[in-house]
Amino acid sequence: MSPIMRFILRRVGFLFLTFIVFMLIIFALPRAIPGNPLSTLLSQLFQQAQANPELIKAVYKRLMDEFGVGKPVHIQFIDFISRTLRGDLGTSIAFYPRKVGEIVAAYLPWSLGLLIPATLTSWIIGNSLGALAGYKRKSAVDNLMLPVFLTLSQTPYYWLAMILLYVFAVNLGVFPIGGAYSSGRIPSLTFEFIADVLSHYILPFLSIVLSAMGGWAIGMRVMVIYELGADYINYADSLGLPDRKLLRYVFKNSMLPQITGLALSFGTILGGSLITELVFNYPGTGYLLFRAISTLDYPLIQGVFILLISTLLLANLIVDFVYAYIDPRIRTGYLGE
């Protein structure tokens, strides 16, 4: 087996294990927390049965069924996993009788459409600026950029979003004040509709890019400073290699940890962008999650998390592929993991 294959297989195994552990957490939480939220929910529903007996009884029965109340725990867990793997995420309570999978599927594209471009853009800009600051360290450029990066990296996306929204949409009126497209418009592939979507997209996109950028820049700056002081650079420099060539070496070596970092920070960025959606009333999963939380719709909460985590683990796998392709140590089997 080639070293690359071995690396990828090991990563697939690891990510699958992570997924199972995550499912175990999702499964155990409602059953383990004192006061058992599940039984509270069920008894609440039961008490409301007088108001609308038929509907509530149907919901109640469905919930009992889906949570496998009364069956042994290990059977419940196996049922849960196998249903999830078949794509059945259960039935929503607040949107009864709609299926959770179907509801989340309507919201997920908006979130991913915001998250993926914003993450990649912030990664590219942040790393380039960070490399520049590291290369010109202690210069005016570095002294100006570093405090900005430090502050941006600690600024919650949604707070920056609030400020951008206040300045550019509320005060200056340059951008719309929320949503993904103007109300009344019907989604279509016309130029007008796309332009409308873009004008709604810019502020949420900018809030994520700007605040995520800081962290990348700080990491890259430190990495470049370390690499510039490394023996191989001193040696290459003493041989009289041109600066451009040295910089290419430095950049390549500093890049690798940043690619691993990309996989690790998807989750954090996703968490932040979910809340940013709230600020803009953006119809993504963050907005859906907020509604699910405020109505205690546990099947929907679970479903949102299962789909988000699956997406993240998949993204991790893609980053692994890229990493295996770029890092020569994996190609030659020098590095085990």
Place this chain on the structure above:
Amino acid sequence: MVSQLIRDLLRIKKFDLSVAIFSSILIIGLVGPIVYEVDPVKMIGPPEQPPSEKYPLGTDSYGRDLLAQLLHGIRNSIYIGLTAAAISLAIGVTIGALSGYRGGVADSSLMLITDVVYALPSIMLMMLIAAYLKERNPIFVALVIGVTSWPWVARAVRSQMLSLKSRDFIYMSRMAGLSDIKIIFEDLIPNMASYIFMAFVLLMSGAMIAEAGLSMIGLGVTRGVSLGIILYWAQLLESVRRGIWWWFIPPGACLVALATSLLLLSTALDEYFSPRLRGG
């Protein structure tokens, strides 16, 4: 030795600046609520008043005093940050130290657990756990943040441990027949003190930001005020679209200042302790 260390540190501008910012906000949070005796959750005046002499930071939609909320919010946010950081640190250092010192099966199984938790975004785990808690007091919130944020600390402590444990003084302790626990806690961990302190500082800033995030999605403390809770109320009642800037700007600015000062502090310590970053 300690006074020499402090004298050296005080010479670093970043260190001075970060300590100054952090401690002034801390003091405001500690002393503020005692000096400014207004109930943060009681209606005390007309709603949505801009800052004035009577209401220094204005009032919210329920006519509650926003300065009082901010003072109590700072206090609670720092409290949650400190507690959560202490919990994470305890878990992370224990796992990392055991893993690095023992090696072998213990190491690989502990690191597997760490990697699995690391691969699951902590903010999502926090939301998931908090969603099932009906009553959330500050301790619960700190606990939820603490038990999900430790993996990177465990990894970092483990690698420090690996490089420390082959030093001569550890062999001496071992030859003297000291127990593993004793060696870990009396020889190894004190030698990582500066490193552990930096981890604590970073954990704390992360925890305060996490608290705000949890609050924003509707999973913050259920009673009392924190910086995140003020932002949550401001968001819920559309303060941004209605132009009530005095509601959402101060709590966010305090949060950013607190978190940035802590990051700056850890950067300053990092530069002090690793000469490659310090040099010209």
